Amino acid sequence: MHSYAGKLLCVNLTTREITSEELAREYAAQFLGGSGLAARYLYDWLDADTAPLGPDNPLVFMNGPLDGTGAPSAGRFAVCARSPQTGLWGEAIAGNFFGPELKFAGYDGIVIRGRAERLSYLHITPEGVELRDAEHLRGMTTFDTGDALRAENNDPGLVTACIGPAGENCVKFALILASSARAAAKKGIAGRCGMGAVMGSKNLKAVAVRGSKSNRMLKLELHDPARFRQAMARAQKFLSDDMSTEVFRAVGTSGTMDYLGLLGDVPVKYWTRGEFDYGKISGNLIAETILTGRGTCHACMVACGRKIQKAGEYVLPHAEGPEYETLAAFGSLMLVDDVNILSHIGAQCDALGVDSISAGSTIAFAIYLRELGLLPDADLQGARLQWSDPEGALALVEAIARRQGLGEILAEGSRALGARYGVEGLAVQVNDMEMAMHDPRAATGMAISYATSPIGASHNHSDFFMVETSGRPIYELGIETVDRFQTDGKMQFLARHQDWRGINNALVLCFFPNPPAAEICEMLSAATGFDITLDNILTFGERIWNLKRALNLKLGYRARCAEKLPELIARPLQEGGAEAHVPEFETMLREYYQTRDWDWKTGKPSRAKLNALGLNQIADNLWGEL
Amino acid sequence: MSKPIFPSQEWVKALEQELNHSESYTEAGKNWEGDFYFVIEPDKDNTALPAPVYLYMDLWHGACRDAYLVTDKDAKKPAFIMSGTYSKWKRVVTKQLDPIQGLMTGQLKLKGNMVMVMKNVKAAQEMVNACTRIDAEFLS
Numbered sequence: 001m002h003s004y005a006g007k008l009l010c011v012n013l014t015t016r017e018i019t020s021e022e023l024a025r026e027y028a029a030q031f032l033g034g035s036g037l038a039a040r041y042l043y044d045w046l047d048a049d050t051a052p053l054g055p056d057n058p059l060v061f062m063n064g065p066l067d068g069t070g071a072p073s074a075g076r077f078a079v080c081a082r083s084p085q086t087g088l089w090g091e092a093i094a095g096n097f098f099g100p101e102l103k104f105a106g107y108d109g110i111v112i113r114g115r116a117e118r119l120s121y122l123h124i125t126p127e128g129v130e131l132r133d134a135e136h137l138r139g140m141t142t143f144d145t146g147d148a149l150r151a152e153n154n155d156p157g158l159v160t161a162c163i164g165p166a167g168e169n170c171v172k173f174a175l176i177l178a179s180s181a182r183a184a185a186k187k188g189i190a191g192r193c194g195m196g197a198v199m200g201s202k203n204l205k206a207v208a209v210r211g212s213k214s215n216r217m218l219k220l221e222l223h224d225p226a227r228f229r230q231a232m233a234r235a236q237k238f239l240s241d242d243m244s245t246e247v248f249r250a251v252g253t254s255g256t257m258d259y260l261g262l263l264g265d266v267p268v269k270y271w272t273r274g275e276f277d278y279g280k281i282s283g284n285l286i287a288e289t290i291l292t293g294r295g296t297c298h299a300c301m302v303a304c305g306r307k308i309q310k311a312g313e314y315v316l317p318h319a320e321g322p323e324y325e326t327l328a329a330f331g332s333l334m335l336v337d338d339v340n341i342l343s344h345i346g347a348q349c350d351a352l353g354v355d356s357i358s359a360g361s362t363i364a365f366a367i368y369l370r371e372l373g374l375l376p377d378a379d380l381q382g383a384r385l386q387w388s389d390p391e392g393a394l395a396l397v398e399a400i401a402r403r404q405g406l407g408e409i410l411a412e413g414s415r416a417l418g419a420r421y422g423v424e425g426l427a428v429q430v431n432d433m434e435m436a437m438h439d440p441r442a443a444t445g446m447a448i449s450y451a452t453s454p455i456g457a458s459h460n461h462s463d464f465f466m467v468e469t470s471g472r473p474i475y476e477l478g479i480e481t482v483d484r485f486q487t488d489g490k491m492q493f494l495a496r497h498q499d500w501r502g503i504n505n506a507l508v509l510c511f512f513p514n515p516p517a518a519e520i521c522e523m524l525s526a527a528t529g530f531d532i533t534l535d536n537i538l539t540f541g542e543r544i545w546n547l548k549r550a551l552n553l554k555l556g557y558r559a560r561c562a563e564k565l566p567e568l569i570a571r572p573l574q575e576g577g578a579e580a581h582v583p584e585f586e587t588m589l590r591e592y593y594q595t596r597d598w599d600w601k602t603g604k605p606s607r608a609k610l611n612a613l614g615l616n617q618i619a620d621n622l623w624g625e626l
Numbered sequence: 627m628s629k630p631i632f633p634s635q636e637w638v639k640a641l642e643q644e645l646n647h648s649e650s651y652t653e654a655g656k657n658w659e660g661d662f663y664f665v666i667e668p669d670k671d672n673t674a675l676p677a678p679v680y681l682y683m684d685l686w687h688g689a690c691r692d693a694y695l696v697t698d699k700d701a702k703k704p705a706f707i708m709s710g711t712y713s714k715w716k717r718v719v720t721k722q723l724d725p726i727q728g729l730m731t732g733q734l735k736l737k738g739n740m741v742m743v744m745k746n747v748k749a750a751q752e753m754v755n756a757c758t759r760i761d762a763e764f765l766s
Binding site: 242243244246247250251255256258259262279282283284285287288469470471472473 | 723724726727728729730731732734735736740741744745746747748751
């Protein structure tokens, strides 16, 4: 199989059996790789009874067909399983160098089943695969675990994907962090859906992989190398001249903070206010004050990673600075405007292994509930819950990771916290996934993007706000500029955007650089030999989107109960760039269902739609055999 | 009195006046330091603007200290050069295209300190508001 390693590594932690199997060519041809391909496998393996934190929930690491080819920003990987956070399909996409390294070691993916008797790590090189003891790493942070494994193996070429204490303690939103010894490497954060908790439930502390410095490293064979190189050169030329590449390199993801803040996109005081001094938590301030370098993932031309050796008094592990989402979740959401301690809190989230969006949101929600008088003294257990208190928030991050005191309650997430006090509806989440830091009142399409995302309120399945607020259409895919407050006629563009991002997550491509889609199709086609063009690429995305919906339905998803706008988002803000605007949720959702050809009552994709996408077996499963 | 044509000496002087009479620009641009060339380039398929036009603006702490049309582009070495085609600039000055959106999407190009621009988005917005207050004529 051109551009694939052609093998999946299969590990049963219970029996310690390690095997490999051929990659299913028919699945790869339909679902490409990354989370698309993982979803197809997991559709076969998961059912409604699979316990997310039980040994029967397979944890799948998957790279993509462009990983390791040099295609720009295609060096990521997906981690997928049934999510303990949502109970639904779970996926998290991350960068660094793990994806290509796994491919160079000879594998397109890893399927991990069972539960190890003792804390263990997986050591993978082209010379062999071993399950090794990791008890000595128990309690260690993600960064330290990776460094320790490189040191004890005397192998600086090892790239690691590790959990921290939060993963060991099965915090519902525990992350997996990929790191390497490269000084300019950007961390890879598989943050959403609690994939770190699944890894922790299996007693697996880390996966350490080295392929690229081995004599037996996989030499990738491409279908048409000359055609691939030409398309790649055109994509690289485009990106080197592209202003958005330059913007993200100069100011990072958080450099958009001032602009998005002006538009009312950045939430303030747990989604109840519309204005904040965004300049104080912005990547622009970081660039002028504490930035010491830039970090990249494999084959990256952007370098959005913020390298910060020291933020005020705080030394940051691997000099890893914060992203936009972290600065908003612990900054404006909690009324904290000190970028030094925010950088430190972000680094602590990464090190202890919690998703900073869910952690920040849940802590901010607790502060909000405390202000409303709903969170009683008895539950505080020494914790401080007040606005503009970064030290209090930092202490709670540690408490969550270790499930201590109030942290034990917060480790279950914001919906559970709200339910505890009878105000579940006040939690700003969809399907137990805390909303990303982009307010649907400022870009109404995000309301439907969050509601229909297969993993809950994530922006990683469609950052449609970039189309709505930053005028970033993709005309070649029929995704046109839309007014951010518009209701009617928007859903066709959102659906296409979701399909396109499904492709991104299958390939596994970063969202930040956007080379022409035609060049991505050309690279993919030349690399794999698959018949992929600009005309049919979105069909792959639509197939993946509908597959994930079908999988969620198989797991018990109830659309009419689940697809709701959180109560606070249905309340208009009194000031700021989104003042007085509220998404017309049901109008848009009904238009979305029509666009998708989904059944309003059940949330199912129609049989005709599934059949048209080549998902006949899944159609039979969903609707019954004809 | 005839309307100023965009782009022209009369138009950029009108913008200078608008900015210096705008309290909201004075506030939004109070931290801005740096002069600009705004370069309006001909569209490929439109001959209304036959050659690039360079508008110089010296912006400093919420005021416009000077502004004029430049005939010799080498006459100044401004800190920032923002360029785009006539049709894109027309959309900017009529508030149909946010200049930051224009940058993010590659419709406009910037040479200069990106950080300074990205943290002064409110000033950019107020400049556009000032542009819309000029009753201008357009080439096409």
